[in-house]
Amino acid sequence: MATRPRLAVFKFASCDGCQLSLLDAEDELLEFAGAVEIAYFLEATSAIAPGPYDIGLVEGSITTAHDAQRIQDIRAQCRTLITIGACATSGGIQALRNWADTDEFLQAVYASPQYISTLATSTAIADHVRVDFELRGCPINQFQLLEVVGALLQGRTPRVARHAVCLDCKRNGTVCVAVAQGLACLGPITQSGCGALCPGCDRGCYGCFGPALQANPRSLSDQYLATGHGPAQLLPLLRNYNAAATAFREESERIERLAGAGD
């Protein structure tokens, strides 16, 4: 068989869920393993082959000085670098620290905080190195990952939609929970990818796939604020898995200022 592209999977600050979603792709996993040589994937195998790699998948965010250096080395070893998941693409839920006092957290959480060496922020991989493709989601959609890798193997652009979740709700026949139930749903400003899971279960969208392309969060939160949802409800909605994604971050900070002005 011709040499297959060598694939490596790297982990930074994250829960491993995105890597697991690749392993979860049971039906496609064998086909996947046949199409690439899995050279480095600690979650799946302890067999490690040295770099360089054709494709690097990176999960997790940068939260330590050591990781900030390690991602540079990884970038140098990977011809194509793809970041996967909310942590890697926006800093993840751990980016909540960006608005807080990290030292205070250390004192509260760890018995011996003096052994912890951490940065004050959690940041996306693309804030540190050039990234060839960002795959969103908390966790990622395994079919989107297979699509991205497949596209790479075929030399074409991956087909990953960047429109709002609403389009998926409507294709599914799901009734809008914002309009029919008055729930604060992030669907209109969140990128598609999950198949509109939560509104299908009578819940508002939590924004797991981050801001949709050219999203308009300001208009949405103005509407929610005008229809009985307070800043105390909207702030944690925007400051969630993709809290530090630009469109969500700017809007949450605006709401914070509005709430502050109202005090």
Place this chain on the structure above:
Amino acid sequence: MTADPGLIPIGGERRIPSDRLQDLIDLLRQDDYSVVGPTVDQEAIVYDEVTSVDQLPRGWTDEQGPGTYRLARREDDALFGYVVGPHSWKKYLFPPLSTLSAADRTEQGWEMRRVEEAPPKYAFLGVRACELAAIAVQDRVFAGGPYVDPIYSGRRQSAFLIAVNCTQAASTCFCTSMRTGPRCCTGFDLALTELPGEFVIEVGSDRGGTLLARLTTDACSARTLAAAEAARQQAVDQITRRMDTTDIRNVLLTQLEHPRWQETGERCLSCTNCTMVCPTCFCSTVEEVADLKTEHVERQRRWDSCFNPEFSYVHGGLVRNDIRSRYRQWLTHKLASWQDQFGTSGCVGCGRCITWCPVGIDLTEEVAALREKPACP
């Protein structure tokens, strides 16, 4: 000339008590129709397959306004005492997802083939006048030009349409402005008018007349007919929303740089909701669905929207690269250029886009604003 006993003529009206509506559903099912009708689900009245009158929204109504929809209890047992909900019949005639063709890699190269679909046979129960108009609009889009979509036309040809005359209106309704309702005048096989405890059924086609003749029905008394007329008039009287359609094509197409587009572009979420709930919007994208090695590939058509930024992608970038231009595209297409393309407005005045816009943008208000001359810069 003697009347054919097996056929009630077009325009003929008969009466059945409400508790015999089940007979109509049974008869349609006997004729192999899947009966689709209104039912309560997900806090709304949606369209779904029904086998029993008990699945209809008995005693429910809807309260609608810009950006809001709520189910509410009625004081009576009306089965069709609501207006229109988030679904429209287009999901059955123009499905959100369909497979158009398939390709397989062989020794000799690619082999491409049609993916046959035996069109499902639907009976739609509860089609409103604005929805009949919407179906007529999509007939022009999918089957009125040189290219006929086989998926739409296959489903459409076999569909049996049972209309229901509105006896009330929502605050978002403006069918009278678009001259599409609320009275069902054409395009149905049968049309019901609901009265307390009974229905008046009007025949709209020979197919409808033949079916109705197989049902046990009574003659309509003058009093019943008068009551039906009064019930229908009630809907007309309740419609308060208006859209001025005078010369609307030229008004909109000569106001492409009006500052209102920018203002609305700042409110609009570009979330696609209005286009998805619109019963005439027909945009779609055909996508490849392939296995990892690209041995078997299918081409799938999905609902898409001019509000999806990537809808206008051409190599090099997005043509409509901001919300302003996407909103402008939608409104001018719907109300203006649709007339050039299909000889009719794309709007039937159902008000869905007003209700289901999460931020309550109201196209009738937009048109009124665009009619105002912009202030001089």
Place this chain on the structure above:
Amino acid sequence: MPVSPALAPPQGDIWTPHAVRIVDVVQDTDDTRTYHVAFDDARQAARYAFRPGQFNMLYVPGAGEAAISISSRSRSGSPLLHTIRTVGNVTGALERMRVGDTFGLRGPFGSCWPLEELRGQHIIFITGGIGLAPLRPAIYHVLDHREDYGDVALLYGARTPDGLLYEGEYRDWIADGLRVQVTVDRADPRWAGYVGVVTLLLDRLPLSDPANTHVLCCGPEVMMHYTALSAFRQRIPAQNVWISMERNMNCAIGLCGHCQFGPSFLCKDGPVLRYDRVAPFLPVRGL
């Protein structure tokens, strides 16, 4: 507003592509090749006919479909040619294909150059770069029926001399009675011709009878806009200017909504449109 009676639409299944096989590939420029293809199905080959200006949807399974104009003679029996520049997924996949490989084709689609209506008239073809491809069938049609037309000229521009398409054919075209003028944006040491934008050639072209002269233009929208302005300066009437436009054509049959430009579906009302009918919409950003 179809500009010319297009051929009857393809009969039968509108969605399934026909398999075609690559017979020959000619490298025209660095990023552009001309593919000669033939239908696998002999009946389809016999049935297939197009008019100059129309396009086909070329389909590479997995990569998708792309609208590509037809660049060959429309006379029956002529080889079917597409001149393709690599810009995206489909054209990239086609670039990797070799003689004998297969792909899919639906078509022909769209409006055509109004060549029947222009009998007895003078014609100026004006274009740049890859824009010559959709005009080439029209050029061949005029040359094959040379006696039916008055003065005919081709004004053609490219960025550099290396970017000129079909260079080997100009001599024959001139011999057959086409006035050919070529310009480049950047000359190289071997270049002895014009330098500058192609609309300058139109400005300078002596016209004997502007009222009966027609301009058939294909290029970027801004170039077509300046061509029209130049034509008007030459006293060519607005209704004599024809352009070929491009948008994202997804279904090619007016059913998907992608290629709308104001009131037009560019896939079926276009790609060839009379300039004055779309002129109000051309300057509108983001339409």
